[in-house]
Amino acid sequence: MTEHSKVIEEYLLTLYKLKRAGEPAKAVTLANRLDTSPPTVHATILRMQRDGLVNVTKTKELTLTKEGQSIAEDIAYRHNLSEYFLCNTLGIPWYEVHQHAHLLEHAMTPIVVEKLAEFLGKPEFCPHGTPMPGTELPENTITLMEAQPGTTVEVAMIGEVLEDSVDLMKILHEHKVMPGKQHKVIEKTEVMRSILLESKDGPSSLPFHVAEKIFVIEIPKDKKRSIQP
Numbered sequence: 001m002t003e004h005s006k007v008i009e010e011y012l013l014t015l016y017k018l019k020r021a022g023e024p025a026k027a028v029t030l031a032n033r034l035d036t037s038p039p040t041v042h043a044t045i046l047r048m049q050r051d052g053l054v055n056v057t058k059t060k061e062l063t064l065t066k067e068g069q070s071i072a073e074d075i076a077y078r079h080n081l082s083e084y085f086l087c088n089t090l091g092i093p094w095y096e097v098h099q100h101a102h103l104l105e106h107a108m109t110p111i112v113v114e115k116l117a118e119f120l121g122k123p124e125f126c127p128h129g130t131p132m133p134g135t136e137l138p139e140n141t142i143t144l145m146e147a148q149p150g151t152t153v154e155v156a157m158i159g160e161v162l163e164d165s166v167d168l169m170k171i172l173h174e175h176k177v178m179p180g181k182q183h184k185v186i187e188k189t190e191v192m193r194s195i196l197l198e199s200k201d202g203p204s205s206l207p208f209h210v211a212e213k214i215f216v217i218e219i220p221k222d223k224k225r226s227i228q229p
């Protein structure tokens with residue numbers, strides 16, 4: 001795989017993630033996310049447009065073409081599968097697999113992807129709870145910001161943008177803010193712009209901008225577990 005196509009793959013994957021997160025995809029967003037200069041992003045987008053991978057709307061919004069979407073889904077799949085493998089087979093902590101998977105995802109041939117998926121039992125979610133392409137989070141998933149004080153929630157997914165910071169991921173790990181874990185929402189304080197949680201491992205406080213990127217499912221009162229796994 002050439003360096004050129006690796007760059008294109010990164011762009012496609014980022015556009016795909018923005019779309020899934022419901023965020024606007026513009027050249028400036030790409031420049032920020034990929035830490036690249038706007039002129040470079042502009043040149044690459046022109047190339048991708050020429051190659052039939054993206055469309056640029058009148059409002060300068062970038063959308064994936066059918067081909068762009070299918071390549072992006074393929075990379076997202078390779079990424080999530082790599083993470084699952086690194087975490088569940090090789091035992092690398094869930095909070096640092098993203099960085100390694102980021103490199104692996106570009107080096108996998110179709111046969112490797114197919115055999116690895118079979119070997120892993122075709123997982124549907126990465127260790128951060130991100131659904132593989134074709135799989136969706138349950139419909140009643142909300143962000144932690146939307147959860148009401150007094151309710152108990154189970155973490156479904158740590159938003160992909162948070163995976164970029166290993167330090168932040170480690171903090172989430174220490175507070176057991178990870179898929180499958182339950183937390184009670186104690187309060188949201190506007191002054192501190194933070195949300196206070198409590199689990200059997202103790203209290204934790206998360207800033208609003210992090211809580212907005214964490215996806216949870218409210219646990220009905222009668223289904224609350226007194227002792228969590």
Ligand SMILES: [Zn+2]
Pocket residue numbers: 079083097098101160163
């Ligand atoms: Zn990742």
Ligand SMILES: [Zn+2]
Pocket residue numbers: 080083098126127128129130163
């Ligand atoms: Zn992940």
